[in-house]
Amino acid sequence: MSEIQNPPVDRGQIERALARHKDRMKLYLSHCMHCTLCAESCFMYMSRDKDPQYMPSYKVINSVGVLYRKGPGIGRDDLQKMKGIVWRNCVLCTRCYCPVGVDVPAMIAFARGVLRSQGIHPDFDEQGAMESWL
Amino acid sequence: MGALYAFASGPGVYLAFALFLAGLVVQGLRFYKLTRAKDPLALPPPPAGVVPPASPPARGAGAKKPLLDRLLAAAEAMGRPFDRILGTLCRTVAATHPVMTMLTVTFHALLFATPILLLAHNVLLAESAGFHLPSLPDSVADVMTVLFLLCGAAFLYRRVFLRRVRAITTPYDHFVLVVTLLPFFTGFLAYHQIGEYRTMIALHVVSGEAMLVLVPFTRLGHALFFFLYRFLLDGEYSFGQGRRAF
Ligand code: HEM
Ligand code: HEM
Ligand code: SF4
Ligand code: SF4
Numbered sequence: 001m002s003e004i005q006n007p008p009v010d011r012g013q014i015e016r017a018l019a020r021h022k023d024r025m026k027l028y029l030s031h032c033m034h035c036t037l038c039a040e041s042c043f044m045y046m047s048r049d050k051d052p053q054y055m056p057s058y059k060v061i062n063s064v065g066v067l068y069r070k071g072p073g074i075g076r077d078d079l080q081k082m083k084g085i086v087w088r089n090c091v092l093c094t095r096c097y098c099p100v101g102v103d104v105p106a107m108i109a110f111a112r113g114v115l116r117s118q119g120i121h122p123d124f125d126e127q128g129a130m131e132s133w134l
Numbered sequence: 135m136g137a138l139y140a141f142a143s144g145p146g147v148y149l150a151f152a153l154f155l156a157g158l159v160v161q162g163l164r165f166y167k168l169t170r171a172k173d174p175l176a177l178p179p180p181p182a183g184v185v186p187p188a189s190p191p192a193r194g195a196g197a198k199k200p201l202l203d204r205l206l207a208a209a210e211a212m213g214r215p216f217d218r219i220l221g222t223l224c225r226t227v228a229a230t231h232p233v234m235t236m237l238t239v240t241f242h243a244l245l246f247a248t249p250i251l252l253l254a255h256n257v258l259l260a261e262s263a264g265f266h267l268p269s270l271p272d273s274v275a276d277v278m279t280v281l282f283l284l285c286g287a288a289f290l291y292r293r294v295f296l297r298r299v300r301a302i303t304t305p306y307d308h309f310v311l312v313v314t315l316l317p318f319f320t321g322f323l324a325y326h327q328i329g330e331y332r333t334m335i336a337l338h339v340v341s342g343e344a345m346l347v348l349v350p351f352t353r354l355g356h357a358l359f360f361f362l363y364r365f366l367l368d369g370e371y372s373f374g375q376g377r378r379a380f
Contacts, residue, residue, distance in 0.1 A: 031353060
């Protein structure tokens with residue numbers, strides 16, 4: 001892949017994106033008990049044979065969680081993996097329910113914003129059709 | 135060991151409680167600074183009867199749940215905020231995970247009730263503060279301790295054997311579980327004089343203090359943040375007035 005299509009992560013840009021809601025996101029990450037009680041409230045999980053990777057908590061831990069664990073030094077391949085998690089595996093319907101109060105949709109929306117800051121988002125294919133997610 | 139015990143059972147107790155309380159205050163203030171008053175034009179939370187359902191499968195896909203329906207009816211007959219709290223519980227986690235809900239409610243009730251109503255603790259409290267709370271007979275407290283440890287063992291089982299829980303479990307999850315169980319385990323061993331008593335009671339005091347100090351600053355901070363998130367923060371599942379927003 002060419003450098004134009006796949007430029008390195010813009011460090012300053014992602015630093016700013018990560019700093020914007022850092023305290024709130026880190027509080028949520030810290031207070032998610034990893035209990036999986038939110039799983040059944042997500043229709044994606046229910047309609048994918050209860051595959052754990054569709055659990056709301058799995059999705060935030062593997063997007064926002066990874067973003068802060070790896071920090072601005074994160075690689076582009078990590079961000080590409082996250083794209084599927086936050087656009088394909090979650091449709092941001094906001095129906096999930098967490099007993100502790102972790103705001104999963106806010107976290108997914110935040111991760112989408114960070115990815116967008118690096119030019120990563122659902123795109124059009126060569127035929128000009130919107131990338132298919134489902 | 136002797137010097138450590140002397141410190142832990144003397145000034146250490148005051149230090150632990152001071153750090154615990156100060157930590158809770160600091161975290162509470164931090165939350166307040168991070169949030170702002172909710173937009174006065176924003177909608178208030180829905181009234182009690184219309185708890186927004188989590189997506190449909192959460193009710194258990196049409197399964198009959200007579201006990202839960204009775205609880206729900208009883209909840210709705212109570213006033214705010216119980217109708218909302220119990221009603222939300224019945225429509226969400228109690229419907230999808232009845233066993234886990236019972237376990238975690240038992241676990242958390244015992245977590246608070248046992249040490250507060252323990253005779254040995256109240257004797258120490260009376261000696262140092264001049265007042266004490268009502269106490270349970272030792273035999274009852276002992277059964278509560280065992281029940282608590284069993285709930286903890288069930289959580290550990292989930293973490294190790296259930297695929298979905300394992301998928302997101304990290305060493306940190308085991309750490310907070312151990313931190314929570316240790317004061318109960320060592321208290322139990324000391325009470326039954328299993329192992330060397332002096333060592334056991336030293337371990338008990340140190341582990342109890344460690345738990346207190348860690349609560350405000352770790353994942354155990356959910357004890358405070360549960361109330362901030364679910365009562366103070368605006369949101370459709372809010373149990374309270376929801377006057378704050380991020
Ligand atoms: C912080 C200072 C603490 C001190 C000085 C202290 C002291 C004691 C003492 C003297 C006993 C009685 C042992 C016996 O009967 O010989 C005891 C038992 C016990 N403690 Fe603590 N404790 C502390 C913190 C905690 C905490 C934070 C917890 C739990 C959250 C806890 C839970 C228990 C339990 C459950 C027992 C009784 C176990 C049983 O009877 O089976 N303690 N503690
Ligand atoms: C009133 C305050 C509290 C509330 C409302 C609360 C609520 C919750 C909820 C909803 C969960 C997730 C369900 C579960 O995994 O059991 C949880 C988990 C847990 N809580 Fe609390 N909690 C409170 C206080 C505490 C305190 C003070 C501690 C320990 C010092 C504690 C220790 C734990 C542990 C260890 C877990 C994880 C269990 C597991 O590994 O699955 N909680 N809590
Ligand atoms: S998001 Fe909430 S319900 Fe889901 S695992 Fe985390 S604490 Fe549990
Ligand atoms: S917002 Fe995402 S995680 Fe939450 S229920 Fe909808 S699809 Fe599932």
